[in-house]
Amino acid sequence: MELGIGMFGDVHINEKTGYVQTPQQRMAEIIEEVKLMDEIGLDFFGIGEHHRPDYAVSSPEIILAALSTVTKNIKLGSAVSVISSADPVKLFQDFSSVDNLSNGRAEIMAGRGSFIESFPLFGYDLSEYDALFDEKLRLLLTLNNDEVVNWKGNFKMPLINQTVYPRPVQDKLPIWVAVGGTTSSVIRAGKLGLPIIFAIIGGDPANFIPLFEVYKQAYVDNGHDESKMQIGVHMHSFFGDDNEKVADDYFPIYGAQMNRIGASRGWPKYSRPQFDFGRSTNGHLVVGDKELAIEKILKYKELFGLTRFSAHMDVGAPSHLDMMKSIEIFGKDIAPKVR
Template sequence: MSIQFGLDTFGDVTRGQDGELLSQAQTIRNVVAQAELAESIGIDFFGVGEHHRPDFAISAPEMVLAAIAARTDSIRLGTAVTVLSSDDPVRVYERFATLDAVSSGRAEIVVGRGSFVESFALFGHDLRDYEALFEEKLELLVELVKEQPVTWSGTMRPALDGADVFPKTENGMPIWVGVGGSPESVMRVARHGVGLMLAIIGGSAGRFAPFVELYHRSVASYGTQAHPIVVHSPGHVGETDDDAWDEAYPGFEAMHETIGRERGWPAYSRARFQNEVGPAGAVYSGSPERVAAKIADTIRTLGVGRFDLKYANGTLSHEAMMRSIELYGTEVIPRVKRLLADD
């Protein structure tokens, strides 16, 4: 199986050379430049997340992806993720089908329930409907991407009776669902016959092997279509281990401290960071050799079809991210391919 390699970002608001936080507008422009670099060095996929809070600049990911589409030719474009629970499936389909048109067929829909909940109140949804909203809206979106008139009814939005939506894509459009690791979520993905993206942001990749097995068993049981599994994990590449870790740690600390104050997490520490970049952790950071070995081990362990490195983490500077992207594309990926070829 041919393995693909991607990059994901949430558009984290970063610090400039003077140490001050950049504007959200400049952060978005930097994301477009990062995507241009990614294509120039052969990255297969570029994903941007949707958030509605001050530390992440991207609230309308399809707009950013359209800007990237205008400056690139081949890299596939998607989200990581679109918060489907607080959006409307018809509008999601229409926006992505439009993106697919302007990018000449490079759009992928990657949806999730959302690990942040600001969008629910913002768009008038009750958090008590968290599960029901996602289940119903995913069901409808799966029908819409078949690009045939849809008759559907549920409890979370008005029914559709023979509704046709436009524009149509030229060659169809894939859907992936981002999953944090619950069996129910994995089985839902299999039942709908769409792709599974495993968000591995804590612990070793090996602990997700049962979910991969469950996905394949469930696909066989439901008689739906199996798709290559995608893994999404954070990381940062430097010239050496120490370079990467010294660059990355302040951004990880800032991100965890900001979110931790809201969620009651304990204080972040360098010791915790070093544990996460080790074999038992979910952070892929270090020299190209170290990161390549860890990615190759994950691909072997889980049998995934694509690995997405979440390269933006906290306030890490644009310049450091650009160098990390360059090392990922020119040194890490070729090493991973050689390691897997040796197998």
């Protein structure tokens, strides 16, 4: 099982003083954090795409290009690229460039995104949300599979005998599909034989078992090699030396971000009992010491048949020092025991 870290590039916000961390500072921190991940042997890093003031990264491929020159082994990918509002040709070119810079370590995680800001920003109709994703994902796969492309769709002019440059170092870029709880998205990934990663960010993870089974059935029914099936989860995580202290220290940071997001979505105020349930045996949070983390990750491996676990570690923007400590615990104490 691959073990790695996903981030959204949250900027630190002090609501009492009004201080908002600059993207410049957060990006510099991310570079240092991923250098540490590479040094201690984590398998992959993913960075999200957002177009909001509380996140520093709008173009994952730019950060990944910078990281490709200061890391040696870690896989570098998006988490996610919002494929519905992207140009698949430019996206493929950008990640192929990262693949060349990193000597074959780039991957794309395609998703519909949990925010909608990119649609008006790039001139797309939100009512065509699913159709855009389906067509653009299929074009991206065509670009990845065929050197000379002939393609026609509904949202882009046809491509006739086009070759996209540069080509990646790898024979093909790994392309994952990230999903929440939408059954149609799960079935599509299975039919296409693509690796899938489930974002489990609330409730009891066991409730996702039917979706995992739907994916596996669609994958097998469409003739794909079961031995090559790749399944991952993306879960909010944070680690410290003391189980209760890390919870007490992290709750105000995590809760503040949940409330910032929830304010625009009509969510009730995030509470400590919610947080504590999330950390419990049947909860979705992997927040605590190494023993808690090892137990939970192995439980999910058994429950879902995972080949990848992604710890989403910067929710609410903990301090850089605390992030470095959490990464170190994950890489040096948790990952070896899980493996």
